Amino acid sequence: MLLQRFLIRLLTMAITLFGVAVVVFIVIRVAPGDPIAMMLPPGATDADIARLRALYGLDKTIVQQFFIWLSGVVRGDFGTSISLRQDVLGLVFNRLPATLELASVALVMAVAIGGTMAILGARERGTAVEAGIDIASGAALSIPDFLWGLVLILLFGVLVPVFDISGRVSPQLDLPFATQFYLFESIVRLRFDLTRDLLAHMLMPAIALALPLAAIISQLLKQSLKEVLDLDYVVLARVKGFSETQVILREALKNAALPTLTLVGVQFTFLIGGTVIVERLFSYEGLGNMAIDAVINRDLPLIQGIVLVFALLFVLINLAVDMMYALLNPRLRHG
Amino acid sequence: MNAPAKPCLDIRNLSAVLPNGLRVLRSVSLAVEPGEVRALVGESGAGKTMIGKAVLGVLPPSVRIVEGNMLLEGEDLGRLAPKARRTLIGARTALIPQDPLTALNPSRRIGPQMTDRLVRILGWSGEKADARIRQLLDEVQIRDPERVLKCYPHELSGGMRQRVLIAAAFAAEPRLIVADEPTTALDVTVQKQILRLIAQLQREHGTAILFVTHDLGVVAKISQKVSVLYAGKVVEEADTAALFAAPQHPYTLALMAATPRYTDPFASLKPVDDKVLAGLAAEIAAADQAWRRPHG
Incomplete structure (x- = not known):
């Protein structure tokens, strides 16, 4: 079965x-x-x-x-890039890790920011705090990721230059990495100086990608939480003596997260789509940036390879979401 | 620490309003003595559930208490800081909810849902809580606690879930249990068993119960005292036996007449008389007028 x-x-x-x-x-x-x-x-x-x-x-x-x-x-042969005269598969796999790391960091940020806002908004429902969260997420949502990218470049790259606005890593650094998963490897190798440099490059594009998704998570999860918080088992938990925060984290969050999870899966694929422009904006050497070059050069085999890899990624994300959904919902697991 | 004379629950002059100013509780006073079962009876919307929720501190946010005190074993709940109130209510009261199908968290196993109060609020050790829960499951005649504790709620029947909730309510030896129509959502055949079970555990543990119901048959079986509510007002209060022998208020009488009898279910179903309703309306209006004068 x-x-x-x-x-x-x-x-x-x-x-x-x-x-x-x-x-x-x-x-x-x-x-x-x-x-x-x-x-x-x-x-x-x-x-x-x-x-x-x-x-x-x-x-x-x-x-x-x-x-x-x-x-x-x-047979695993995606052809040869017309513009770069190299094996397509090699090119794609060389760039994919950079994009995966960027998208993962963005996703973690989106879930962290959106989740915190949702929990805070649900706990303070009906107050000025909730209204403030609604306004903030409305603003975050109505501005697309690439515009957030430009805003961030202006703010923290030009006006108050605290972050690097271009590339994946400072070029003068010596990289001891065996794979293209720089961030992951820098942590495993305990080279936190490199981790810091990588994150400093990654932070702004990741925030740009994360903000719209964080806004969606915040709104949807907050709504689900508010609905769940009126249910009988939550009332019972309050009578047991649990605080509102405990009630949200222990009783409500898991059940409220289910509808959000499906949407986050769909939205995460949009986020990965967003890396194409955002990577370009920050000259981040990922797959998306390469995709734009491939299109400009009419590099047919490379475009095909990149698109197919993106499609595979989307399909796998959907699979992961379905599996997590079943894991979180005992009725599905046994049914 | 409390003198034995103190009632377990003492509600004094409690009034609550909706945002539109409508009073949903009209100067309710009632006392529940330790170990006593007090029935709160009335039709839907009479405010009987509202009283229970007020005591447990889980009123909907739209309902505001504007007057009165609630004393739990002599401690004025209204004067405690929110955290202290929460902990006190968690330690000394429990709720047997109306609908066992929605009162258990669908994504948590039964075991932790039953022990979490004992461990996290009362600070018991895990083993002690576990042993206690098993003992209570035995008392509610659940024969395979091992399986039940590992189940998710959807794997149990409604009657089983209500047994679990009753066991959980009695587990911490609360002084007061609010039972909010605990049999209404169950099959008729199961209702009787559950009611008997609550009565039995109540006797054995000596717990006071505020028993909310619209069913006078249940009132007669389980309670020592009754408060009859109409539109958020206590219209009659009496010992159960006395109430059934000689109801004083015309509304109580009408409620009794409205109870269906199995011998002749249709003829015995009488709606409350218009004259009685008119009398009630006048009574409520007079009470509101008297209340409004000092409260502007």
Whole structure:
């Protein structure tokens, strides 16, 4: 039964990814812009163009191209980047850790800020504190992440320059890392000087990405908490002598978190989408930044690879959310 | 530490209002002696549940107490700081809720839900609390405590959940239990068992109970004293036996007449007489007028 559900899930994921691959493959080939034209100097002969086109397999039909590409993907070969002339998979995996670290830090910040605001707002419901939280989250939500990025650059990069506004790590530093997960490795290797430098670079883009999500969590979780706080078992907990904070943390939070969790999963995928522009804004060397370069250069194999990796990420996040939902909800677990 | 003469619960002249100024409790006074079962009876909206919630400090935020005192074993609840009040209520009172299906947290196992007050509020050790809970589960005739303690609420029937809640209420040996229509949400067949169980535990533990109900049959079975409420006002107060033998207030009489009898359920269902209602309305109006004069 469980195995069957798991297999169905796996199949759905595969179909989703295939669909994404088809759509991206077609769209970037139908859209105007020619990667070959961008590679050759002006005045190249038609013969040169045709030769290069054949070299990258772009002379075949879209259907033929797709299946050539797909058979490569199945074998783990995502092709060669046209603009960087390197293996796509290698390029993507080289950049992915930076984006994952940024998105994770942003998610942790969003949950921490949003969760705290929600708990505070629910505890102080009906007071000026709750109104203040509502106003703040309204403002955080109505400003998109890239605009927050600009605001932060102006505030803490230009007016009061306390944080680094560009890159992932200070270039003069010696990096002893074996993988691209710099932040994780710096902590494991107890090189907290590097951790600090990495965080100083990461803080502003992470806040920019986190603020809208924090606002959503704050509003939704606060609403759920307020509903749960009127329920009988919460009243019973108050009669037992527990304080409002204890009641919220011990009785209400877990049940109120369920509806929020689903939405946070969806919103987290938006957050990862947001890394594309925000990474560009802060010249952060992640996958999103590379995606923009790939689009500008019409680097078809690279775009396909990046999009597919993003799609895989989204599918995995949804899977994780479903699993956490079942873990938190005993009725689902036994049902 | 308290003189034996002191009532377990002493409510004096308690009035509460809604934001629109409507009084939902109208100068309620009642005393519950130690070990006594006091029934609060009245129709829906009469304020009987409200009194229970006021005592336990869990009134909805919209309801405001404007007058009166509540003394729990001589301690004026209104004069205590919030934390001290909370702890006192947690230590000396308990609630048997109306609906066992919603009164247990769906995402926590039964065991910790039963022991958390003992351990975290009263400071018992985990082992002591566990032993105590098992003893109480035995008293409410739950034969497989091992399984029940590990269950989530949805794995138990309504009757079982109410047994669990009753056991939890008596576990800390409270002086006063507020039972808020504890059988209303249950099947008729289970109602009787649960009622018998509450009565039995009450006798054995000598706990005072403020028993909120709309069912006069239940009142007759379980209580020693009754307060009849209408529109937040105590219209009659008497020993249970005396009340059933000779009800004084016309509304009490009408309530008794409205109790269905199994021999002839339809003919016996009489709505409260218009004349009685008019009399009640006049009584309430007079009480409000008298109350408003000094309170502006």
